[in-house]
Amino acid sequence: MASKLQFFLLLSLLSCATLQITMAGDPDILTDFITPPFLFFPIDGNFFTFTGMRALVNAPFPTTFKVTKASMAEFAALNGQSVSYAVLQFPNGTVNPPHTHPRASELLFVLMGSLEVGFVDTTNMLFTQTLQQGDIFVFPKGLVHFQYNCDAKNPALALSAFGSANAGTVSVPNSVFNTTIDDQILALSFKTDVATIQKIKSGLSG
Structure with a gap:
């Protein structure tokens, strides 16, 4: 009898764990919105407004690739809303x-110029596309992907929407070569050889 009860409990725990894995992502909230615990001003329209993108209006285009984010870290009202944005600016020839974004899929909308984009699925198949102004491309959640402005003369501008208030970003070059993974393992x-690994690391840190 005891062994049957133990088996039932183990099965229940495994079922709960499996359900938790399949439901991974931003949790549903039980209120309309979440306010920070130490808020010293009344909630009004200002709380739900993000003005951080104003800095991009009429500003000179950057000389290197630049991301401007509106995620939970920058915009507290996104907590619990399962959405966020990023503006991607690509000078000519930048990548x-x-x-990867471990917690969200990404919907990329090209506003200006063109971009070569792609992602690799779990079978190591590469899916690529050349996007023109007005095109939209989806990067599935958690898969390695990239964007490249191969135009030698013209910049590109894109808007990314994420299915999480905190999508997270894991840079493949940095996570592999700019961490403390042993050079011999790499x-x-x-x-x-180790000399080649060290040369790559040196190039990334410069």
Whole structure:
């Protein structure tokens, strides 16, 4: 009898764990919105307004790739709303290197110029597309992807929408080469030598 009860409890725990994994993402909230615990002013329209993108209006285009975010870190009213934005500015010939967003899919809308984009699925198949102004492309949640402005003369501008207030970004080059993973492990993993790994690390840190 005890063994049947233990088996039932174990099965229940496994079921709960599986359900928790399948429901991973921003949790549903039980209120209309979430206010910060230490808010010293009354809630009004200002709380639900983000003005951080105003800095982009009539500003000179950057000389290097730039991301301006409106996520929960910058815009507290997004907490619990499962949405966020980012404006991506690509001077000619610049790239947003391979990266992932572990907590959200990404919907990219090209507002100006053109972009070469792509992602790699879990079977290592690469899906690419050349996007023109007005095109939209989706990057599935958690998959490695990139964007590249291959135009040698013209900049590109895009808006990304995320299905999370805090999508997270994991840069593939940085997470592999700018952490404390042992050089020997990296050399074996990439079938090269330690000197080559150190040269790559040096290039990334510069």
